[in-house]
Amino acid sequence: MKILIITRTNWNEPPRIRHQLCNMLLKRGHKVVFLEKPTNKLLSPLRLQTVSENLTLGVYPELLHHQLKFFGLFQYLNAKFVMVKLKSFLNKNKFDLIFNFNYDYSYITSCIDADKFVTIINDDFIAQAKPWMRRAIREQMVMTCKVSSSVLSVSYPLKKLVDSYCDNSFLFLPWCDDKYEQPTKSKVRNVVLYYGFINNRLDWQIVKGLLDKDITIRFVGPINEEDAKNQVNSLSNNYDNFEYISPRCLSKLDLEDVCCSIAPYDISIESIKACTVSNRAFRLLAKGIPVIYPNLPHILEAPVEAISTASKLSEYIENITFYKCNFYNCQPIIKDFLPAHYSSARYQQLMNVVSSIV
Known part of the structure; x- marks a missing residue:
């Protein structure tokens, strides 16, 4: 056609x-x-x-x-x-x-x-x-x-x-363009990934709260607002456990130390509430990376091993800890969940x- x-x-x-x-x-x-x-x-x-x-x-x-x-x-x-x-x-x-x-x-x-x-x-x-x-x-x-x-x-x-x-x-x-890939087994998976557009739709207080709890966070993506650029620069200068990497394909990223991804959107922004699942979620899941969202009112129904939600800092930490401890146990569930979204x-x-x- x-x-x-x-x-x-x-x-x-x-x-x-x-x-x-x-x-x-x-x-x-x-x-x-x-x-x-x-x-x-x-x-x-x-x-x-x-x-x-x-x-x-x-x-x-x-x-x-x-x-x-x-x-x-x-x-x-x-x-x-x-x-x-x-x-x-x-x-x-x-x-x-x-x-x-x-x-x-x-x-x-x-x-x-x-x-x-x-x-x-x-x-x-x-x-x-x-x-x-x-x-x-x-x-x-x-x-x-x-x-x-x-x-x-x-x-x-x-x-x-x-x-x-x-x-x-x-x-x-x-949807995800690629089919599920079994993640490589590695000794330590302790990095939390944010992959996507970096802007003022993110809840920076959640990000800082996680960093204050010694959770290692890696941001990857384009920065398309000046305030967001200032936030990233500040985090890079003040936290050894924060890393920023310029935009690149998931296939070009080393994911062997990643336990999960977060999408810490600021749910006080009205347009955020219309989100059911982000454009990047299924691509991350295809790499075996679970995703944590804020407690959105219309989030996609999915097994917690693939997609979970958090309404406050302590719940983000709880979910991150779960994925750190159960990353490989989550993989069969993610693999079974994905085909409907290929x-x-x-x-x-x-x-x-x-x-x-x-």
């Missing part, structure tokens, strides 16, 4: 679910055009770059940043501007499927077969918005969901939200959803 993926994400960013989706489709022989984060060069046309036989990247400008379209007039002008950039391309190229990650792109259906337009809601855009933008974002998201043939949501609360807009919504959790299972789910439109 020939497939278009519409995003606001650059291809060379650390992998997120849109990259995962693209790679999953490429591995199965589909041809994909991946539209990246729009540029601010307003005079630029749509620029296409061939990466491989089956992958083409595209970049085009938007008139306004999506968080600045306060009023209907701004939304109208931006839509007209984007369609000038994309209309010719969309008219000349007929796609079997369009996967849209942009909550505000309902207008794109004027130039495509709307029956093939599938929207993926991968974040709580309304909760993340500035207070003065929430109504506008909600209205645009509702319209985009209503004109989509199907809407896929990456968590239970997001699906519940979409269900209130339309009756064609489906749960579409993240790429092959999620691809089959995706094909079941879109089978009526392709």
Whole structure:
């Protein structure tokens, strides 16, 4: 199939679910055009770059940043501007499927077969918005969901939200691209890993509390906020048991001393509460690394040997101690849990959803 993926994400960013989706489709022989984060060069046309036989990247400008379209007039002008950039391309190229990650792109259906337009809601855009933008974002998201043939949501609360807009919504959790690998047996597994984006959505008090209890923590990932960079620098300077490693693939990391991973999100942030499972969790589990989350209200149901929760510092310590002592005993349970979340299972789910439109 020939497939278009519409995003606001650059291809060379650390992998997120849109990259995962693209790679999953490429591995199965589909041809994909991946539209990246729009540029601010307003005079630029749509620029296409061939990466491989089956992958083409595209970049085009938007008139306004999506968080600045306060009023209907701004939304109208931006839509007209984007369609000038994309209309010719969309008219000349007929796609079997369009996967849209942009909550505000309902207008794109004027130039495509709307029956093939599938929207993926991968974040709580309304909760993340500035207070003065929430109504506008909600209205645009509702319209985009209503004109989509199907809407896929990456968590239970997001699906519940979409269900209130339309009756064609489906749960579409993240997945792991690799199958389970038995971890190498090592003498000591005493390192706690954080693998992912490092920003102010983390509960730094929990991280510091663990370090104060002499727990060794290793952070790996991109730092995309200045305050978070200052936090990491401070931890590096003040704790010998803290280590920061720049972004890299899990396959390039030495995991032989890791007992578990933490996802210490700050649950006072409203958008965090919409999380069911993070995009990285299944990849960590595929390496045999259990994951500890905060006590999220909609966390994925899973055996404690694979995913556990903690509502306070003492519970994080208790769970970490459990994984240190039972790491290898947890492996058979993790191995049995994962197949339902392999790429092959999620691809089959995706094909079941879109089978009526392709």
